[in-house]
Amino acid sequence: MFTSNTQRTALLLVGAALLLMAAVCSLLLGYTHISAATLISAIGHFDPSNTDHLILSTERLSRTLIALCVGASLAVSGALMQTLTRNALASPGILGINAGAMFFLVAASTLFSLSAPLLLVWSAFLGAGTAAAAVVLLGGGAKGLSPSRIVLAGVAISALFVSFAQGLLIVNQERLESILFWLGGSVSGRGTETLLPLLPFFLLAGLTCVLLARQLNLLALSDELATGLGQRILMIKILAATAVIMLAGASVSIAGLIGFLGLIVPHMVRALLGPDHRWLLPGCALLGATLLMAADVVSRLVIAPQEIPVGVMTALLGTPFFLYLARKRSYTA
Known part of the structure; x- marks a missing residue:
């Protein structure tokens, strides 16, 4: 673990450099490989008649920006949830928040034919909040939230909402493709016009995290x-939970179910930078964005010209880590 502020700053700078490298790879690699010279040319002198320039502007750029926002958001929301629940296994995916957001979003799209981006985003927020409330109610007890019960409640709520969403596949065949997109998790197929309405939510949640770090x-x-030191515990928890709902809901609304990123990244960053949220949260944002970009690049190349949903790639990475944490720690009801 790095303990001095100088060391931590240097590590964050390294993380920023890795993020930049991942972004460049995301822009260059895929079914159509693009040279670095072409990328520089597109930045300096964009030519709409150039096919590679069009691929960069219409597909690769938006894909890279979405991976950046979603990866950072899921990792930060996971760190917040682990703090709020004091549970090492907490994350938006494990505790069903992502699944709740996904189901409400799919239901709004299929049952009520909603298509406006902001309406879908608010549907995702409502689903995330509903799932979070259900998990707290089911996982609570006389002594507060139990680590074992809250994980079991989260797994049950997640399975329930995913099953409901799959049921909509049978009810509404016309929306089959879009529902599968949200179930599998992907950062492709969305333009910057889809991301722009979500930026205020990402930024507001990020600002909330900065203000709440101490x-x-x-x-x-x-x-x-915290109470003895004059902190308003209930208000802090409400604000942090609201940030989680905004980050997870906005991420699901644009990328679908991408699991385990919010679980593994906070542990990796905590091992390097320590538990101080002033360093933990920005570290999670950098590493989460970098890992999701890298997973997306691998998903394009591993069975090219076909692509694997990036949610599958993060699950392959995160499942062994989840099992390791579950075996390492003992939980009591």
């Missing part, structure tokens, strides 16, 4: 300590 450090220790 309070979250106290909250991670104990409610009693």
